[in-house]
Amino acid sequence: MRIGIDLGGTKIEAIALDAKGQELRRIRVATPRGDYDATIATIAGLVHDMEQATKRVGSVGVGIPGTVIASTGLVKNANSTWINGRPFQHDLSLALDREVRCANDANCFAVSEATDGAARGVRIVFGVIVGTGCGGGVAIDGRVHAGRNGIAGEWGHMPLPWAQGDEVPGPQCYCGRTGCLETWISGTGFEQDFARSSGRELRGKEIVAAAEAGDAVALAAFERLEDRMARGLAMVIDVLDPDVIVLGGGLSNIESLYAGVAQRLRDYPFGGGVDTPIVQAIHGDSSGVRGAAWLWQPETR
Numbered sequence: 001m002r003i004g005i006d007l008g009g010t011k012i013e014a015i016a017l018d019a020k021g022q023e024l025r026r027i028r029v030a031t032p033r034g035d036y037d038a039t040i041a042t043i044a045g046l047v048h049d050m051e052q053a054t055k056r057v058g059s060v061g062v063g064i065p066g067t068v069i070a071s072t073g074l075v076k077n078a079n080s081t082w083i084n085g086r087p088f089q090h091d092l093s094l095a096l097d098r099e100v101r102c103a104n105d106a107n108c109f110a111v112s113e114a115t116d117g118a119a120r121g122v123r124i125v126f127g128v129i130v131g132t133g134c135g136g137g138v139a140i141d142g143r144v145h146a147g148r149n150g151i152a153g154e155w156g157h158m159p160l161p162w163a164q165g166d167e168v169p170g171p172q173c174y175c176g177r178t179g180c181l182e183t184w185i186s187g188t189g190f191e192q193d194f195a196r197s198s199g200r201e202l203r204g205k206e207i208v209a210a211a212e213a214g215d216a217v218a219l220a221a222f223e224r225l226e227d228r229m230a231r232g233l234a235m236v237i238d239v240l241d242p243d244v245i246v247l248g249g250g251l252s253n254i255e256s257l258y259a260g261v262a263q264r265l266r267d268y269p270f271g272g273g274v275d276t277p278i279v280q281a282i283h284g285d286s287s288g289v290r291g292a293a294w295l296w297q298p299e300t301r
Contacts, residue, residue, distance in 0.1 A: 001058035004293030014046040015289045044095040061101045061295030063108035067150035101295040106137035107144040108291030113246045114139040117282040126242040131249030134182040156182035161231040194221040226260040234268030248281040
């Protein structure tokens with residue numbers, strides 16, 4: 001059995017999978033925000049619940065909203081700030097008396113879709129999460145590719161490519177810089193861009209509905225979203241050239257986004273004419289927690 005944990009800012013989700021990836025049990029509980037020791041205890045409790053309910057012992061993988069620094073074992077870049085600077089993976093391993101594997105939640109998303117999702121059987125996968133924020137992860141041969149510094153795939157904090165006009169210097173990002181992709185193409189960035197251009201505040205779904213109903217300002221905002229996403233993905237293709245790009249998060253549910261981004265993406269990368277497939281995640285909101293479970297592949301047990 002493989003147990004996956006997804007540590008979110010408001011909830012912690014746990015899932016147990018059998019050897020074929022079938023779900024055995026799933027639980028969600030509130031995240032003890034700001035309390036490091038309680039976070040460790042909560043996750044340990046979820047693991048024990050899974051094992052007692054299934055009468056099996058499982059490997060444990062955890063998706064976190066940050067990264068573990070390989071040289072120190074400490075967490076950095078987590079928006080669940082109370083785990084930053086702490087040996088989270090080590091402490092959780094001690095609490096559970098076994099090795100625990102942690103990875104960035106976007107990398108877990110990519111692993112999930114590469115293992116038994118929309119990118120099954122594909123060698124190099126770039127996973128994109130466009131929701132409240134904007135994250136990315138890389139899976140190669142079904143495994144996390146975190147890179148030397150543990151930040152591979154963090155495309156949300158690269159600048160918007162070929163920025164022009166009012167895109168310079170761009171909105172302030174929480175990371176301390178301006179014009180990061182996250183400030184443009186996340187759900188939040190999309191809503192803020194529309195508000196700046198229209199003077200109206202609508203949710204992402206409402207902007208899309210307005211665009212489909214013929215609202216010229218909403219349509220222009222949606223077309224800017226497509227173009228900015230295409231520019232950002234062009235940089236990924238220039239560097240990584242993945243076999244497929246998988247979208248997850250709230251914006252991934254906008255069906256018309258795929259054709260529009262694919263059309264605009266063709267000629268942005270070097271030399272143009274690219275045909276990289278852009279597909280929607282199969283496992284949706286469950287992909288992150290499933291990917292955490294799949295951090296333990298069969299041959300690594």
